Amino acid sequence: MGEKAVELPSGVVHIDEAANWAETIGETCGLGEHDRYRICLAVREAAANAVLHGNRQHPGKRVRLDWEIREGRVRVTVGDEGDGFTPPPPTGKVNLTPSGRGLVLIDHLTDSYTVARRDDPPGTDVVLVFDTTT
Known part of the structure; x- marks a missing residue:
């Protein structure tokens, strides 16, 4: 089994490492190709945002x-050490700008997600939830 928790340097070149780590989670949980893809892409987007x-x-x-x-759900937490943000409300419009699609993709790929400010250590956690019972 791969590592349960990892820390990566804050560089673009390390985003693929987050996706590879997520692939290992999917394999460890015995998920099919579709669910592994969902987890990998959502973790990649959350890591890129971080x-x-x-x-x-x-x-x-x-x-x-x-x-x-736990209870048929995989919960993946991606945390950064930034100042935090308030997620914008969904607009229902397609965002074609170079930045800003990450949370839209995460919303479509996960069964749910939350964004929470953390005080100790300071930063933001994005928690991605995937139902594995369907």
Whole structure:
């Protein structure tokens, strides 16, 4: 089994490592190809947001990844060390700008997700939830 929790440097080159870590989670949980794809892409988007928007690629900041499976659900937490943000309300419109599609994709790929400000250590956690019983 792969590592339950990992920390990655806050650089764009490490976003693929987050997706590879998520693939291992899917394999460990015995998920099919479709569900593994969902988890990988959602974790990739959340990690990209953590690196680019949360930590602003600051070399001294880290992206934390952790997961658990409980009651037929996989919960993946992607945490940064940034100042936090308030997610915008859904608009129902397609966003074609170079930035801003991550949360829209995460919303479509997960069964639910939350964004929470963390005080100790300071940062933001995005918790992705995937139902594994369907």
